[in-house]
Amino acid sequence: xxxxxxxxxxxxxxxxxxxxxxxxxxxxxxxxxxxxxxxxxxxxxxxxxxxxxxxxxxxxxxxxxxxxxxxxxxxxxxxxxxxxxxxxxxxxxxxxxxxxxxxxxxxxxxxxxxxxxxxxxxxxxxxxxxxxxxxxxxxxxxxxxxxxxxxxxxxxxxxxxxxxxxxxxxxxxxxxxxxxxxxxxxxxxxxxxxxxxxxxx
Ligand code: IMP
Numbered sequence: 001x002x003x004x005x006x007x008x009x010x011x012x013x014x015x016x017x018x019x020x021x022x023x024x025x026x027x028x029x030x031x032x033x034x035x036x037x038x039x040x041x042x043x044x045x046x047x048x049x050x051x052x053x054x055x056x057x058x059x060x061x062x063x064x065x066x067x068x069x070x071x072x073x074x075x076x077x078x079x080x081x082x083x084x085x086x087x088x089x090x091x092x093x094x095x096x097x098x099x100x101x102x103x104x105x106x107x108x109x110x111x112x113x114x115x116x117x118x119x120x121x122x123x124x125x126x127x128x129x130x131x132x133x134x135x136x137x138x139x140x141x142x143x144x145x146x147x148x149x150x151x152x153x154x155x156x157x158x159x160x161x162x163x164x165x166x167x168x169x170x171x172x173x174x175x176x177x178x179x180x181x182x183x184x185x186x187x188x189x190x191x192x193x194x195x196x197x198x199x200x201x
Contacts, residue, residue: 007033010129013046013060013074018157022181023073026190030198035070043067053078053090053126054138061130069132077125077186079159081109081147083116092158102158109147110162119146121163125185127193137196141188145172156180 008031012023015037024034037043046063048056053076060074078092088095088109096104113119122142129137144166151161153173160173165183172180181187 007031009033009035009070011040011064011068011070011072012036013064013072019075019186022186023190026194027073027197030194032197037064040064040068048076048090051090053124054128054140056090057126057128058130058136058138061128061136065130065132071129071131073127073129075125075127075186075189077123079109079163080122080124081113082120083118084112087112106151106159106162109159110149113147113149119148121145121147123159123163123185125189127186127189129193129197134200137193139189139192139196141185141192143172143183143185143188 010027010032012020012034014020020034020036020038027034043064046060048059050056050059056076057074060076061072064074065072076090078089080086080089088105092105094100094105096108100108122144125141127137127139127141146164146166148162148164148171151173153161153171153175155175155177156173161171163172164170165172165175167183172184175183
């Protein structure tokens with residue numbers, strides 16, 4: 001008798017290798033066959049033009065899901081600084097301009113915060129799973145901390161060297177990848193997602 005093993009398929013709506021690895025590590029052990037935008041090179045770039053993390057996550061997942069007729073997972077993240085009324089927020093990747101490097105963005109943020117006493121900030125991740133035959137799943141998670149006045153640490157990416165984690169006062173760039181995944185905005189979204197996906201038939 002021939003055995004048919006049914007694999008659930010999910011497409012990650014990104015070409016960011018770090019995100020793909022992080023999501024695969026969660027999705028493969030619970031039985032998913034995981035694809036990403038690298039498998040669909042012809043798909044045009046998705047314009048992130050919504051006014052919230054949730055809106056952008058939903059737009060990316062829905063557009064790709066409609067195009068491929070498959071389940072799609074996407075996320076949108078960024079840094080919100082209280083003294084800057086939530087900036088850089090949804091513009092975190094291009095705070096210092098369209099082709100800004102991580103260093104450009106960090107420099108501008110340190111400058112914008114130069115005379116600010118309130119340095120409270122948080123990272124946000126909004127995650128969306130868009131299905132063909134079910135209501136979408138939305139999860140939002142945060143990592144709380146504050147903005148430093150200098151750089152420290154060599155790990156991670158983006159704003160990690162200037163972000164002081166509230167829990168222990170270390171910079172996020174001083175965390176190992178495993179340590180960061182355990183507490184990060186994106187890591188917590190993925191952890192919350194596992195039991196929800198496991199319960200979906
Ligand atoms: P994305 O939507 O996840 O690609 O994130 C947009 C931008 O937010 C990135 O380019 C980074 O500047 C910033 N960002 C998001 N997550 C992190 C993080 O974990 N550490 C540092 N910066 C982050």
